[in-house]
Amino acid sequence: MNEQELMTALEGRASEVHPAGPPTGAMIGRAAVARQRRTAFSVVAAAAAVAVVATTISLVGVGGDRSTAPQVVSPTGGGAGFAEALALLPADTSDLYFNDQAAAAGRLGLEASSVAEYNAELLDYVLADDGDGAPDPGGLFGPTTAYFERMAELPFNEYGVRWSLEGTSGDAFTYFTVYKMKPDVDLDAIVDDLVAAGLEEQELLGRRRAFTESVTSVVGPDQTIGDGYPIEFLDVTIDPEADLVILGRLSERILQVLDGELESAATAGTFDLLVGSIEDVEVASLSTEALCGRKSIVPAGLRKPAQAGHLVHGDDAALAARLVFADADTAAADLEARTAYLAGGPIGKDEEPLETYGTYDLTRDGRVVDVRLGDMGSRTLRDLTSDPGILSC
Amino acid sequence: MRTSRDAEFSEYVAARWARLVRAAVLLGCSPHEAEDVAQTALTRCLVKWSKVEGADDRDAYVYRVLVNTFTDSRRRRWTSERPTGEVLEPVARGRDATDEVDARDAIDRALAKLADDQRTAVVLRYYLNQTEAQMAQTLRVAPGTVKSRLSRALKAMAIDPGLADQSSGTPGTSGRGLR
Numbered sequence: 244m245n246e247q248e249l250m251t252a253l254e255g256r257a258s259e260v261h262p263a264g265p266p267t268g269a270m271i272g273r274a275a276v277a278r279q280r281r282t283a284f285s286v287v288a289a290a291a292a293v294a295v296v297a298t299t300i301s302l303v304g305v306g307g308d309r310s311t312a313p314q315v316v317s318p319t320g321g322g323a324g325f326a327e328a329l330a331l332l333p334a335d336t337s338d339l340y341f342n343d344q345a346a347a348a349g350r351l352g353l354e355a356s357s358v359a360e361y362n363a364e365l366l367d368y369v370l371a372d373d374g375d376g377a378p379d380p381g382g383l384f385g386p387t388t389a390y391f392e393r394m395a396e397l398p399f400n401e402y403g404v405r406w407s408l409e410g411t412s413g414d415a416f417t418y419f420t421v422y423k424m425k426p427d428v429d430l431d432a433i434v435d436d437l438v439a440a441g442l443e444e445q446e447l448l449g450r451r452r453a454f455t456e457s458v459t460s461v462v463g464p465d466q467t468i469g470d471g472y473p474i475e476f477l478d479v480t481i482d483p484e485a486d487l488v489i490l491g492r493l494s495e496r497i498l499q500v501l502d503g504e505l506e507s508a509a510t511a512g513t514f515d516l517l518v519g520s521i522e523d524v525e526v527a528s529l530s531t532e533a534l535c536g537r538k539s540i541v542p543a544g545l546r547k548p549a550q551a552g553h554l555v556h557g558d559d560a561a562l563a564a565r566l567v568f569a570d571a572d573t574a575a576a577d578l579e580a581r582t583a584y585l586a587g588g589p590i591g592k593d594e595e596p597l598e599t600y601g602t603y604d605l606t607r608d609g610r611v612v613d614v615r616l617g618d619m620g621s622r623t624l625r626d627l628t629s630d631p632g633i634l635s636c
Numbered sequence: 637m638r639t640s641r642d643a644e645f646s647e648y649v650a651a652r653w654a655r656l657v658r659a660a661v662l663l664g665c666s667p668h669e670a671e672d673v674a675q676t677a678l679t680r681c682l683v684k685w686s687k688v689e690g691a692d693d694r695d696a697y698v699y700r701v702l703v704n705t706f707t708d709s710r711r712r713r714w715t716s717e718r719p720t721g722e723v724l725e726p727v728a729r730g731r732d733a734t735d736e737v738d739a740r741d742a743i744d745r746a747l748a749k750l751a752d753d754q755r756t757a758v759v760l761r762y763y764l765n766q767t768e769a770q771m772a773q774t775l776r777v778a779p780g781t782v783k784s785r786l787s788r789a790l791k792a793m794a795i796d797p798g799l800a801d802q803s804s805g806t807p808g809t810s811g812r813g814l815r
Binding site for chain 1: 649650653654655657658659661662667670671674675678684708710740742743744751752753758759762763790793799
């Protein structure tokens, strides 16, 4: 078979695939919107298949000068995790999802001194149900929380995670996940496990990396690697000095940031406009490109922001959303339309005006529009944060 | 109101959808999974459509996203079916089975035997018709790496007994043989 025959064979083979009709632009637009819906709640719901605790929260306003660079870092207090995360992200990171799991556990009173205790408390929390059927909107649930039971005996387990960070960087949409672990977690044991499971070991900028290009060679019939690592652990780099576990192909760039060879999102101020002066960040869902896609039904008059995101912060898990527009005129027009839309609805599962669910407030400062929500049930907050039409687009 | 960009994107999807899905199948997806991968790739393109529009080669850009999406789907998958380097046994066929079906089975088997990077290279070069320079951009590897992946893939396919049965029996006679 020569090259021409190979091309013919591939074309012939492909022609036997008859895909359904192409999706419409609107369908893909909705999918683009869905990419934003990074709720940890669905993960736990899928894992536990139970209703979960709802915590009624009250919200506080966004203080300070919103147009200035953030003062997020409190080196010894809350918010340190988010500052650490920004400091190791490449400056060109376009969107991120951050969960400070340890901070959330502390706020919610999940005190434990072992994996078993923590898992038991986590399960109790998940199984609790106050009737609202929605969990706290904070950062308790990270990317691997759904697997907390099956990973309990592994060196990497839910109890060992301080915070997690997922994101996209570069123009080819390369995803990465970073875990900040507790200092007593043996990161070398994680790599040892993965190498024993068939991954190759490599040194990457002085750190240990375990990876494989061949999924089939290491993933077992139960879709795990080794003794139960999720399939995401196909490319793992550790930095024991920084207590980091990095998944994905961007590990080298993240290490370069860590080593001071690349500019970080913190020093570049990549997310400054979205974070503002908010401190004690427990959850951050931020996009410098406002991934609202082609939302098929956009409430009349709402403008598309240039950047958007929301934060859960503080001791009462306050929720604040921020939309940054191209200019002040656009922001002013959006504020007027958004105010009318929220006042008139239909919003949320009951398709009512937003005031039906609780208090809220909209303000504008230059090209920035802030949305603050107060006294709403966690289900409503979840609905709102997962609907970019209200808080992000 | 539909904008011209919306219309342009929809037109692009309509024109390329089938090819993207089929490329995903050749990369190793089931037909259903291939549609998911293609739609995810297009979704990623949509949110950065200005970059796609501004790319020198729009298709090359989308192919790059497709390949990354496929790779991510393999790495992120947790509960779906196991990706496999083995091809399912073909459905039993009678003596009158067509040569086309045999050819399909042969190409499936041959592709499945390749390493992931080699299979991707074959699909980009011989189905999506990318040049080696474009492939280097798509895969973000050095041109020499593209050549070596293709070379290894072609050598493996040249000696594949299943494909040999399908060939004209004159490997390399065109001057562009697999060896």
